[in-house]
Amino acid sequence: GENVEQHPSTLSVQEGDSAVIKCTYSDSASNYFPWYKQELGKGPQLIIDIRSNVGEKKDQRIAVTLNKTAKHFSLHITETQPEDSAVYFCAASPFKAAGNKLTFGGGTRVLVKP
Amino acid sequence: EAGVVQSPRYKIIEKKQPVAFWCNPISGHNTLYWYLQNLGQGPELLIRYENEEAVDDSQLPKDRFSAERLKGVDSTLKIQPAELGDSAVYLCASSLGRGASGSSGELFFGEGSRLTVL
Numbered sequence: 001g002e003n004v005e006q007h008p009s010t011l012s013v014q015e016g017d018s019a020v021i022k023c024t025y026s027d028s029a030s031n032y033f034p035w036y037k038q039e040l041g042k043g044p045q046l047i048i049d050i051r052s053n054v055g056e057k058k059d060q061r062i063a064v065t066l067n068k069t070a071k072h073f074s075l076h077i078t079e080t081q082p083e084d085s086a087v088y089f090c091a092a093s094p095f096k097a098a099g100n101k102l103t104f105g106g107g108t109r110v111l112v113k114p
Numbered sequence: 115e116a117g118v119v120q121s122p123r124y125k126i127i128e129k130k131q132p133v134a135f136w137c138n139p140i141s142g143h144n145t146l147y148w149y150l151q152n153l154g155q156g157p158e159l160l161i162r163y164e165n166e167e168a169v170d171d172s173q174l175p176k177d178r179f180s181a182e183r184l185k186g187v188d189s190t191l192k193i194q195p196a197e198l199g200d201s202a203v204y205l206c207a208s209s210l211g212r213g214a215s216g217s218s219g220e221l222f223f224g225e226g227s228r229l230t231v232l
Contacts, residue, residue, distance in 0.1 A: 006156075032219055043118070043205055043223025044157065089156050093219075100219050101170060104156030 002027040004092050006105030014113050019077040021108045023090035026071065030092040032100060033066060033073050038087045038107075047088075048075070080112045115140065118224035120206050126230045132194035135227040139187070139208030146183060147221065148191050149205040157205055163189065193229075201231045 003026040013019050025033075031052035036044035050057045050064045050073065057064050061080075066073040077084055087107045093100040119138040127133050139146050144165050149157035160179065162170040165186040174181065178197070183189040193200055203226040209219065 004156075034219070036221075041225065043207070043225050044221075045223065046220045049219070091156075101159065101162070102157075102221065104158070107154070107156050 002030060002092055002103040004090060004103050004105040006090050006108055008108060009106065010109045010111070012111045012113060013080050015080060015082060017080055019080055019084070019110055019112075021075045021088055021090065021110075022072060023074070023092075023105050024070075024072045025092040025103075027092070027094070028068075028071070029094045032093045033064070034091050034093075034102070035062075035064060035075050036089045036091065036104075038089065040086075044089055077110075080110075082112050082114055085110055085112045118206055118208055118222050120204075120224035120227050122227055123225065124228050124230075126232065127196055128232050129198055130195040132192065133196055133229060134193075135191045135204050135206075135229075137189045137191070137206030137224060139189075139206070140222055143208035143210055143222070144186070145209045146189050147207040147209075148181060148189070149207060149223075151203040151205055151226065153202070160191070160204075196229070196231045198231050201229055203228050 006023045034049035035047050037047045038044040048059050048064050050066050061078050063076045087109050089107050090105040091102040093102045121136050146163040148160040151157045161174045161181050163183045181191045205226045207221040207223045209221050
């Protein structure tokens with residue numbers, strides 16, 4: 001089955017700096033890569049996703065890049081703000097229509113210091 | 115629009131006792147998931163339903179765990195008997211079903227049910 005590894009496990013940045021989280025996956029059949037943000041006491045919430053026919057996607061201060069050859073993808077957060085402090089999870093799935101089977105990474109706890 | 119609703123939010127039980135968690139998905143979402151989240155780790159899929167049918171339960175420990183979604187709407191996850199290692203957060207999620215118009219693959223999670231087994 002799919003195995004997703006995520007680094008680093010914790011990340012502390014100064015407000016305004018950038019944060020980068022990296023993930024690798026093992027199954028070449030995976031072609032859907034979402035990122036979820038989980039705040040304390042809440043369930044994960046989708047913040048951005050990318051499919052294998054796209055190399056990069058950007059939404060305001062967040063961007064995701066995908067390298068299918070190397071089987072890795074990354075999340076970039078620019079101009080970090082205190083509300084970006086949370087745990088971030090990458091995931092991978094063989095996406096078929098709406099029914100997908102996500103395998104999550106272990107998570108990265110991001111702390112943005114004011 | 116209401117999100118995914120789970121109850122109870124917190125449950126403390128002694129080992130060997132039974133426990134049940136309930137989930138009501140977003141209206142119109144045909145696919146329902148139960149995930150297990152251990153402290154400091156990512157969610158792990160336990161079971162996925164398409165309407166009433168469990169289409170993926172390969173990771174569900176069937177000796178003590180059971181789940182049902184009788185009418186294709188809300189769902190219950192049961193553990194009997196509970197063990198110390200079952201202490202975790204149990205997350206329910208829902209999404210639009212296969213082939214549904216406008217489906218993006220996004221999972222909508224509830225806030226989870228935190229189980230502590232003493």
